Amino acid sequence: MEVQTTAYPIEILTASYQIMGEFTPRGNPALFLNDPQVASFRLEKGTLVPLMPGARIGEMAVGSLYVPRDEVQIVVIGNLDAQGAALLPRPLKLVCFTDTYAVRATFHTGQETRIEDVVATSGLFLPATDAEIFALRPLMADIGGEAPLIFIHKKAIKAFYEPTE
């Protein structure tokens, strides 16, 4: 039996780094992100950009780069659409804050999930569509913009609310 793998371009934002590369998950990437047996993500053709002002190293190109899963705050997977992310049925617009980023996006929850329980749902990475990302502090790289689909590490979320507009 052969394990089906597909390579996806990926961008990962941590509190201190922007990381880009090629990501080859086993099976559906949305499920792979939440696989409890995966402790770190391996990226090929990785590029590591320090974000903290005053960093004494610049952009680094690395062959294979490993990123511990709990460091990741936001993941953008190229060539993956919302259909491939197996979204839950109820869309919910939220603004959420990590220690470094503010994100406005549509999250997807179960019909019965209360807003306050969004971060208590199973799975570490919450898929969100139509996302806008904003860096809360000056960073060494121009981080921010829009993405049709992102995944947010729920433990990175410090506070969140439902925008009224």
Place this chain on the structure above:
Amino acid sequence: MQGLRIVVTNYTVDILTAHYRVYGILRTRGDPTVFLNDETVGSLTVYDAVLTPLRADVRIEPMAVDVLHIPKTEPQVITLGDFKPQILPLPKSVRMVCITDTYVLRGNIHMAPDTLPQDAFYVHRGPFFYVTKLDIMSLYPLGIQVNAHSELGYIRGSAVRAFYEPRGEEAQG
């Protein structure tokens, strides 16, 4: 016959996390100590909230939000205004200085009579531990000054990185 009535009480609340300060109104079902430590409560909902980033270099101003949710794993210290406990705190209290990654917290930590001070945050489940006569100081320069005193508050035990019993003047402040 009167039906069961859920008592919801409003408290002004000041929540300090490693990165944000949140003021607002917390509505608790029953006594706040029980509510905060209720395992079925995954996040704290703050009404008429003001969220202030604490880092000095943050590019956003304090934000007013009608309803803000804070995962219960985030607060390091919580103080409630106008709080008169209906449930008596645990009887033994020990003056301690607790250090988190962002704050120095000095206060009387309440525990069971047979609990040793070194076990205070581990014998009881928490996650929030009742503190009286609480002084709060920030460890680092922050975007806003955090230097407060509260007669009652809660420390999240897992946020405490180290703690000790102060002696002499340090215990008094």
